[in-house]
Amino acid sequence: MPAKRRLTMRQLRQMLRLAGDGTSTREIALTLGVARSTVQDNLKRAAAAGLRWPLCGDLTDDAIEDRLFARAGVKPGLRRRPEPGWAELAVELRKPGVTLLILWEEYRAVHPGGYGYSRFCDLFRSFEKRLSPTMRQDHVAGDKVFVDYSGKKIAIADPLTGEIREAEIFVAVLGASGFTYAQATWTQTLPDWIGAHVRMFRFFGGVPRLIVPDNLKSGVNRASFYDPEVNRSYAMMASHYGIGVLPARPRRPKDKAKVENGVRFAQTCILGRLRRQTFFSLAEANAAIAGALDRINDHVMRRLGVSRRHLFETVEKPALSGLPGEDYEFAEWRLARVSTDYHVEFDRFFYSVPHSLIRQQVDIRATQRTIEIFLRGKRIAIHQRRYGGRRYGTIPDHMPSSHRRYAEWTPDRFRRWAASIGPQTEGLIVAILASRPHPEQGFRTCLGVLRLYRELRRDHAEAVSARAVEIGGFTCKSISALIANHKAARPTAGPGAIMDHANLRGPGYFH
Structure with a gap:
């Protein structure tokens, strides 16, 4: 005989109230949307447990469940089907690309008569709750975007030599909608890191209130719970877009669970599905990633019944701030000291400042096109950036008068x-x-x-x-x-002044 459906505690209380009012089991079943036999079975259990409406005010849901469904002679918590080692599964789940679905499939391969997927997940979540208390994070629309690099890389082949070079995968996930952005970059260095952010904001078409990055060195100079030190170039980019930077705590992946899940999902939907394709350029790889992103964002989530894109368009995007008029141009900031020749060095090229600033400490702001030099926040010099040719860029007005003559x-x-x-x-x-x-x-x-x-x-x-x-x-x-x-x-006298001497043979000697 098949097992009867377990009613929720709300349904059980409603069933007891209707039965106490004299409602028939058929009408109760129609009201609750369950089978009549299920109502009859639960009413028998209630009668056996001495439960009648109205219930005592101090009777909790747990107490009602114990009285209705406790099995005589069965030790509480004992389950009839084989169980896996939950602690081992919890460790396995932390590995890249591993999901509960994979773990459940491996479990059923060993125990064909084991738990179904839903029950397996419920039991695992119950085990997780016993590990450590976790604060549930409710993300407000337009509040946070979580960013990180995937631990896995994508291979790109050189079309001429066939040499394989691996590219990093940058992943960003909006907190409220889960709307995901990903792209491949050659490195995790500062220019690629900030460039990925610029393209991410363009993809979203707006800016959330906060960025939550991992403690990547390109973005965070010093990781700290109380006073993290954000890289100056990264902070300038955030200032351009009017967004705050809130680094996750060191070694606390739950602070950025959204992007951790997004990274896992990206590894499955991007790397997993593209693993048989060969890419010959970064642009080609990013075009394939864009197609995989559409699949991720258009996928209907089982629990919510809507896609990430739908949530983004209806909930998240209206809450985002507008983009500035121009994209941020990457600029690298460095401290430098003016040398005795009134030049500062950046990437093996030298740029002049007014000669009166010798030995002063200045800030250098370098973009792809310009070198700007600041003293206490005031710009004192600007040069066109040099990549070749003469190593020294000198403005005549910066030179002492004695040096200007040499410069000419x-x-x-x-x-x-x-x-x-x-x-x-x-x-x-x-x-x-x-x-x-x-x-x-x-x-x-x-x-x-x-x-x-x-x-x-x-x-x-x-x-x-x-x-x-x-x-x-x-x-x-x-x-x-x-x-x-x-x-x-040089001769000092004419030919007639040559003196006679015994050692001089004279012209006659040669006749």
Whole structure:
């Protein structure tokens, strides 16, 4: 004989009240929406337990259930079907990609006559309640978005070499609707982390009140329950969108249970379903992830009977704040100290500030296009960002007056100066500049050579220049030696002044 349906305590109380009023079992069954036999069975139990309407005011639901359904001779809590090790399952459930459905399927494979899925889940939840008290988080629409990186990565192949590179998966979940966003990024570094947030807000079409990130180093410099230190670049991005940052407590995954579940779901619906596909670019992988996201957000949730997208459109999106006029442009902030040459360094390139600020500590704000330098919140310099070419970017107004004259030196200026002496000297200057990795490194040498030539006649300077080019003497020291030798070799008297000497053979010797 099949087991009778167990009525809820509300239905049991209503059944006893109707029976006390003389209502027939058929009418009671119609009112409660259950079978007549179920009503008859429960009324027999109530009669056997001595329960009649009206009930005593201090009779609780637990007391009524004990009196109606307690089995004589059966130890309370003893179950007739085999049970798994709940503690082991709780540990397994913490592993990536593991769900209760998977655990139940493995349990039924060992115990075919075991509990059904619903009863299995109820028993597991009952066990979980005994582990530690958990505060239920009721999320208000438009209040929080939970963000994190998935522990699993997606493989992307190089189309030319076939080399596999793994990309990270960024996942964000809105608290009230569970509406999910995901995308692949190459790294978890600050530019990718903030860029993913910018695209997330664009995807949502609005901004919630708070971001709840995990304590990723790109977003949180120092994790702390009482006073977490948020990365300055991340904080500036949040300020641009008018959103607060509330990092989860260290090693407390329940603080961000929404995104933990979203990550698990994303791993199943994204990585699981895309595992047989091969991607050859990040854009190709993100296009496939976007299709999987539609499937996640359009899936009708069993308990609620509606999709995440429906909840987002009807409940969450109206509560979001509007987006600013422009997307946030990623900017990295760094502290720097002005060196003695009144420049600050960023990524191996140097940018000038007013020379009066030597040894001062300044803030550098770097975007893809510009370098801005601030002193106590006031911008003191702005430069176009350099990725190649000369390493120093110097604004003339930042230089002392004595240095500005040096800044006016150029290869053309030195060439014109040398050409005014002669073509050999011009060739020497060109050779000196060409012999250096950077022409600027030859400026001082050129200046020294041209100053040495001030004391020489043009023909002598040209002769020295020709000899220097011939022997490759492109330093001030070499040219100074050539000048000294040239002066020593100059004749001091005419041919008639040559003295007679026994060691001089004379022209007759050769006849």
